[in-house]
Amino acid sequence: MDALVDDDATLMLAYARGEAAAFDALYARHRGVLYRFLLRAARDPQVAEELFQETWSRVIASRARYAPQAKFTTWLLQIAHNLLIDSYRRKRPMATGEEAERAFELTASPEHEQPEHVLSEFERRRRLQLAIEQLPDEQRTAVLLRLENDLSVEEIAEVTGVGRETAKSRLRYAMNRLREQLAE
Amino acid sequence: MNTHDPDHDDLPGDDELKALYRSLPRKEPSPALDAAIKRTAADAVRAQRQPKIMRWPVAVASCAVIVVAAGLGWRMMQQPSSVPQIPSSGAVVMSRAPSNEPAAPASAPSTVVADSPVAAPVTAAPAARMAATVRPKQESIRSAMKPKLVAPTVATEQPPAAATEPAPMVALQEDRAADMSAAAPVAESTEAAYARAPAAPPATIAGNLEQRPMAAMKTMAMPAPMPALGDTAARPSDTPAQELAKIRLLFALQRHDEARQRLRAFQQAHPDVPLPDDLRAQLPDHE
Numbered sequence: 163m164d165a166l167v168d169d170d171a172t173l174m175l176a177y178a179r180g181e182a183a184a185f186d187a188l189y190a191r192h193r194g195v196l197y198r199f200l201l202r203a204a205r206d207p208q209v210a211e212e213l214f215q216e217t218w219s220r221v222i223a224s225r226a227r228y229a230p231q232a233k234f235t236t237w238l239l240q241i242a243h244n245l246l247i248d249s250y251r252r253k254r255p256m257a258t259g260e261e262a263e264r265a266f267e268l269t270a271s272p273e274h275e276q277p278e279h280v281l282s283e284f285e286r287r288r289r290l291q292l293a294i295e296q297l298p299d300e301q302r303t304a305v306l307l308r309l310e311n312d313l314s315v316e317e318i319a320e321v322t323g324v325g326r327e328t329a330k331s332r333l334r335y336a337m338n339r340l341r342e343q344l345a346e
Numbered sequence: 347m348n349t350h351d352p353d354h355d356d357l358p359g360d361d362e363l364k365a366l367y368r369s370l371p372r373k374e375p376s377p378a379l380d381a382a383i384k385r386t387a388a389d390a391v392r393a394q395r396q397p398k399i400m401r402w403p404v405a406v407a408s409c410a411v412i413v414v415a416a417g418l419g420w421r422m423m424q425q426p427s428s429v430p431q432i433p434s435s436g437a438v439v440m441s442r443a444p445s446n447e448p449a450a451p452a453s454a455p456s457t458v459v460a461d462s463p464v465a466a467p468v469t470a471a472p473a474a475r476m477a478a479t480v481r482p483k484q485e486s487i488r489s490a491m492k493p494k495l496v497a498p499t500v501a502t503e504q505p506p507a508a509a510t511e512p513a514p515m516v517a518l519q520e521d522r523a524a525d526m527s528a529a530a531p532v533a534e535s536t537e538a539a540y541a542r543a544p545a546a547p548p549a550t551i552a553g554n555l556e557q558r559p560m561a562a563m564k565t566m567a568m569p570a571p572m573p574a575l576g577d578t579a580a581r582p583s584d585t586p587a588q589e590l591a592k593i594r595l596l597f598a599l600q601r602h603d604e605a606r607q608r609l610r611a612f613q614q615a616h617p618d619v620p621l622p623d624d625l626r627a628q629l630p631d632h633e
Contacts, residue, residue, distance in 0.1 A: 177387070180394055185387040189380075197375045211379055218383045222390050283369070290366055308360075309367040334357060341359050344366070 170234035
């Protein structure tokens with residue numbers, strides 16, 4: 163892990179010095195994870211592609227200012243998250259994090275059509291996808307950072323720019339909701 | 347990217363959800379998107395490198411331009427100006443009037459009218475206005491056609507400058523005569539021209555001694571002013587070119603006998619000055 167982090171920083175610094183091949187290696191490492199995170203967070207393939215491209219464009223543009231003070235992954239996801247927030251705001255007015263979480267707690271879970279049905283694996287995957295899509299934006303982002311990017315609570319807090327407890331609260335609510343959806 | 351999470355136990359069902367999540371389709375960006383991003387990255391690096399490569403030719407070109415410009419500037423400072431400096435009419439009047447007034451006969455003011463301030467009222471005001479508008483254009487054309495050996499100090503004192511004074515009709519005719527005589531400049535030795543220098547405008551005499559040969563050459567190359575109609579009288583102050591112009595005028599006025607007589611007199615007075623072809627053809631002994 164540390165070696166990988168060091169590798170990422172080394173590659174980024176090499177790219178900042180003008181080595182295009184270093185960028186290709188860095189891109190190959192993170193393209194899939196970043197793309198899926200954006201795709202499931204934005205819930206729109208077209209928007210996800212735009213955000214994906216814009217994220218890398220910003221990485222390219224700020225290569226000279228890059229300083230390996232944080233993990234490259236954290237820095238990359240911070241850029242993507244900020245773009246994602248802007249995208250959310252452009253789409254519709256957003257409730258604040260606290261309000262959204264309160265609303266989520268009060269909202270009743272949708273009734274399942276066939277509760278007694280033993281879900282197939284395919285059905286479980288479909289439900290998980292739907293459940294993730296139905297989460298409020300902050301919770302969806304937190305749980306995707308956990309499931310897709312495998313970040314710790316501290317890292318999620320760093321990426322999303324909130325305190326540790328807020329991040330943990332969002333993550334817990336989101337995971338409870340997903341479990342409920344799958345159990346129904 | 348996996349990080350050991352101390353909160354792992356606080357998130358029940360975390361492993362189960364992760365396992366299920368990993369079974370979801372693992373979508374990836376399209377090859378076109380990959381290519382676009384990689385191209386952007388490569389272009390950025392290329393643009394970063396290009397200025398370093400292109401910097402030295404720009405610097406060399408800049409130095410070359412500066413050297414050439416400095417050389418040209420120095421060269422131009424060394425060379426005399428090709429465009430004669432025409433003094434203001436007032437300055438010309440002040441410099442010319444003392445020497446020309448005694449030479450100008452009172453009976454024939456129209457020829458010397460350009461040299462004499464007294465003659466100014468003689469010319470009509472409309473004609474003066476017309477000349478004022480025509481003269482700058484003609485002088486600029488003439489100055490552009492003049493040979494470039496004219497020293498600036500001499501150029502300020504040439505007879506054409508005197509034409510800036512009143513008598514616009516004379517001025518127009520002078521220009522015409524200048525164009526004609528420029529086609530057949532009088533070749534005269536430097537010594538002879540220098541010997542006749544007193545007949546030229548006095549400011550020429552006042553020129554630098556070292557510039558006298560050049561002034562004499564200038565006098566030779568200078569176009570003779572066209573005399574006014576009817577003003578064909580020989581005058582000692584006339585330059586050879588002026589005398590030839592008057593002889594031409596006599597021929598034009600069908601006064602052939604007088605013209606031939608004047609032409610012979612001119613040949614005797616200026617044996618070293620070759621006659622222009624058109625005048626030589628008028629001599630009876632011309633074959």
